[in-house]
Amino acid sequence: RKEVEQDPGPFNVPEGATVAFNCTYSNSASQSFFWYRQDCRKEPKLLMSVYSSGNEDGRFTAQLNRASQYISLLIRDSKLSDSATYLCVVKSSGGYQKVTFGIGTKLQVIP
Amino acid sequence: DADVTQTPRNRITKTGKRIMLECSQTKGHDRMYWYRQDPGLGLRLIYYSFDVKDINKGEISDGYSVSRQAQAKFSLSLESAIPNQTALYFCATSVGGGGTEQFFGPGTRLTVL
Numbered sequence: 755r756k757e758v759e760q761d762p763g764p765f766n767v768p769e770g771a772t773v774a775f776n777c778t779y780s781n782s783a784s785q786s787f788f789w790y791r792q793d794c795r796k797e798p799k800l801l802m803s804v805y806s807s808g809n810e811d812g813r814f815t816a817q818l819n820r821a822s823q824y825i826s827l828l829i830r831d832s833k834l835s836d837s838a839t840y841l842c843v844v845k846s847s848g849g850y851q852k853v854t855f856g857i858g859t860k861l862q863v864i865p
Numbered sequence: 866d867a868d869v870t871q872t873p874r875n876r877i878t879k880t881g882k883r884i885m886l887e888c889s890q891t892k893g894h895d896r897m898y899w900y901r902q903d904p905g906l907g908l909r910l911i912y913y914s915f916d917v918k919d920i921n922k923g924e925i926s927d928g929y930s931v932s933r934q935a936q937a938k939f940s941l942s943l944e945s946a947i948p949n950q951t952a953l954y955f956c957a958t959s960v961g962g963g964g965t966e967q968f969f970g971p972g973t974r975l976t977v978l
Contacts, residue, residue: 762905786965797955797969798908841907845965853967855900857907 755780758844760856768864771832775859777842778824786845787818787825791838792858798841801827832863868892871956871970879978884943886973888956896959897939898967899923899931901952908955914939946977 787804842856910923
């Protein structure tokens with residue numbers, strides 16, 4: 755089983771739609787969770803951290819379910835500019851604090 | 866704006882050649898990383914360095930070596946390039962002491978023929 759699993763998509767959604775991505779992780783001792791955004795052929799950039807109580811940043815909502823070991827990202831009112839690949843990232847506890855990236859979920863917002 | 870830069874941005878080389886990819890940062894971060902990205906496999910860690918005297922292997926270090934010449938510079942070498950090292954390579958930095966966000970360079974697209 756992969757340490758971090760994501761559906762690679764693509765998710766094709768119309769402008770204005772709401773879309774949700776899930777990500778599961780295998781290490782129950784994982785400490786920190788993030789969503790990164792990667793545009794085509796560009797570097798990944800941090801979109802948002804994911805907190806235990808859930809958190810929101812504008813149209814984006816991230817949630818964590820430690821019992822089921824998954825995190826989610828909800829995008830409301832999708833914009834064309836949201837088209838990108840969304841990487842789930844999990845950081846373990848311990849000395850090195852290993853960071854593991856999922857393969858990413860591709861989102862295409864269509865007019 | 867503080868930056869992470871990588872050179873070259875694109876490189877085509879032949880099997881058996883020695884290649885060096887360079888990374889420089891002006892963020893003042895202690896930690897630096899080298900990743901490769903392949904379709905369907907995501908980002909995989911090659912090497913990481915927590916400071917100039919601390920260098921560690923990642924999950925796929927075979928065939929690669931690194932040098933941390935200064936806090937701001939971290940180079941990745943392919944001693945004898947092979948076609949399955951064709952990939953997109955990213956350098957990243959983060960603050961020390963358990964800092965969370967990693968800042969990535971623009972990437973180097975390497976093709977080994």
